[in-house]
Structures are given as structure tokens and as C-alpha cells.
Amino acid sequence: MGYLGVDIGGSFIKYCGRAGDDIKKGKIPTEKGFDSILKALRTLVKDFSPERLGLGVAGLYDQKTGRLTASPNIRFLEGIDLKEILEEELGTPVIIQNDASAAALGEYRYGAGKGAEILVCFTLGTGLGGGLVVNGRLVSGVSGSAMEIGHTTIDVDGWYCHCGRKGCLEAYVSSYGLERFYFFLTDQKLDSAEIILLANEGKLEAMKALEEFSRYLAVGLMNVLHIFNPDRVVIGGGIPQHYPAVIDLAVSNLKKMAFELPFRDVQILKAELGEYSGAYGALVLSEEGL
Numbered sequence: 001m002g003y004l005g006v007d008i009g010g011s012f013i014k015y016c017g018r019a020g021d022d023i024k025k026g027k028i029p030t031e032k033g034f035d036s037i038l039k040a041l042r043t044l045v046k047d048f049s050p051e052r053l054g055l056g057v058a059g060l061y062d063q064k065t066g067r068l069t070a071s072p073n074i075r076f077l078e079g080i081d082l083k084e085i086l087e088e089e090l091g092t093p094v095i096i097q098n099d100a101s102a103a104a105l106g107e108y109r110y111g112a113g114k115g116a117e118i119l120v121c122f123t124l125g126t127g128l129g130g131g132l133v134v135n136g137r138l139v140s141g142v143s144g145s146a147m148e149i150g151h152t153t154i155d156v157d158g159w160y161c162h163c164g165r166k167g168c169l170e171a172y173v174s175s176y177g178l179e180r181f182y183f184f185l186t187d188q189k190l191d192s193a194e195i196i197l198l199a200n201e202g203k204l205e206a207m208k209a210l211e212e213f214s215r216y217l218a219v220g221l222m223n224v225l226h227i228f229n230p231d232r233v234v235i236g237g238g239i240p241q242h243y244p245a246v247i248d249l250a251v252s253n254l255k256k257m258a259f260e261l262p263f264r265d266v267q268i269l270k271a272e273l274g275e276y277s278g279a280y281g282a283l284v285l286s287e288e289g290l
């Protein structure tokens with residue numbers, strides 16, 4: 001028997017599988033539609049024969065009904081009996097968590113969160129996800145929807161968020177948030193990857209947009225420090241991976257903003273598992289059956 005964790009995203013599934021001591025990871029492009037995902041999962045389950053399958057899925061996963069109640073990036077998965085259907089189709093037990101919670105677990109066991117007592121993980125991609133691990137246990141709330149850091153409000157009259165609310169942290173701290181900062185500075189619409197490229201070439205407006213972005217990231221970090229007093233915060237996702245300076249900028253802002261006590265005892269690190277944090281976390285779900 002092996003173990004298998006899969007992170008289901010909008011256009012790829014990423015997996016981490018273990019047979020013996022070796023961990024194999026990879027990325028499979030999927031088309032829009034459940035069948036494409038199911039086909040990829042079938043192949044992986046055949047390859048790794050997992051004792052149970054661990055899954056990370058973007059969106060709000062209801063632990064009580066086994067359904068994804070909201071998933072802006074994978075709409076076709078919303079509302080279906082995900083757990084039941086997968087267990088039936090794949091013939092193996094399935095454990096599902098939100099992808100950002102899975103990422104926190106992955107970083108805790110295999111990455112930058114090792115040994116932390118209270119670990120908070122930010123996943124900074126298209127949106128902003130959060131995860132919390134306390135004394136080795138994932139804290140995902142009574143229904144599975146805890147740690148939606150991205151949808152905490154930081155300005156009641158602020159920018160629109162993809163969730164439909166105003167002034168969510170994610171409206172600023174996400175790839176589309178970064179695109180907005182850049183737009184307001186230059187009147188130009190570029191996507192976040194292009195902005196990061198320009199910033200890495202030393203282009204001032206792009207660097208300035210990332211500086212603004214980091215001030216808001218610092219607000220998110222401060223809120224988390226004031227609520228949880230964690231010893232470790234790990235920041236993952238595409239933006240810090242390709243522009244790590246954003247973390248240093250956020251930490252220097254944070255130092256000026258936060259209470260001294262929680263700031264003193266926290267270590268803020270870049271995620272170590274890159275784009276595979278969620279898949280590693282799903283592997284932990286498979287291994288430990290959390």
C-alpha cells in the first residue's frame with residue numbers, strides 16, 4: 001500500500017505520491033470538467049494504490065456533507081457530492097481539505113513549518129488562502145471553512161473582492177490585487193507575472209506596486225499575529241516565490257505596525273515546497289488520515 005495526495009486547482013492537478021521512502025511529485029493539466037479530473041485521479045490511484053486518498057481543493061469544502069459549497073476557480077465542482085462520488089469511482093477512502101489548509105499541513109510536515117507550535121500559512125496566488133496548524137493538528141473549523149484570511153475585511157468601503165464583498169484582504173493581497181496597484185500607478189493593465197518580471201528587472205513602478213502590496217500583506221500578517229500569536233508564519237504561492245523581497249518588505253512594515261510581543265516571537269518564512277505545498281499536505285492527509 002502506498003500514499004497519495006492530490007491538489008486540485010483550476011487548470012492543473014498536482015500530486016505527491018509515496019511508495020516506500022520515495023516521494024514522487026508531478027503536475028497534470030486538466031480540462032474544464034469533472035471527467036478530466038476523475039480520469040487523472042484514476043491513473044494516479046492505479047499507480048500508487050493508496051491506503052486512502054488525500055485531497056486539497058480550492059474553495060469552501062463542507063466537512064459535514066462532503067460537498068464543495070463555493071469554489072470560484074473550479075465552479076463545476078460546486079455542489080456535487082465530491083467525497084461520495086470519488087470514493088465510489090476510485091474505490092478508496094478519500095479525505096478532503098481546503099487547498100490552503102492542506103498547504104499549511106504540507107509545510108508543517110515537510111517544509112518551512114517543521115517544529116512550529118502555532119503555524120499560520122498564507123497562500124498567495126490568484127486569491128489569498130490561509131491555513132492553521134496547532135501542535136501538529138490542522139485547525140479547519142467545525143465545517144472546514146476556518147482561516148479564510150483572504151476574506152477578512154480590512155476596509156469596509158474598500159476594493160471589490162472576487163467573493164463579492166468589499167475591502168477583503170484578498171482584494172489587495174492576491175495576484176489581482178497586485179494588478180490593481182500597478183494599474184493605479186501607471187494606468188496600464190498588466191498581469192501579475194508580468195509585473196513581477198518588471199520588478200525583477202528593476203522597473204520602478206512595478207517595484208512600487210509590490211511595495212504597496214507588501215504594506216497590505218503586513219496588515220494581514222499583523223491581524224494574524226494579534227489573533228494567534230504564532231511562532232511561525234509561512235508565506236507561499238507564486239508571488240513570494242518569484243519576488244521573495246515582498247516578504248522582507250512586509251516584515252519591515254509589520255515591525256512598525258504590530259504589538260511588540262507577538263512580533264518578537266514570530267518567524268516569518270517563505271514556503272519551502274513551492275507550488276507543491278498543497279500536494280504535500282494532501283499526502284499528509286493520506287498518510288495520517290487526519
Ligand SMILES: [Zn+2]
Nearest residue numbers: 151161163168
Ligand atoms: Zn472576499
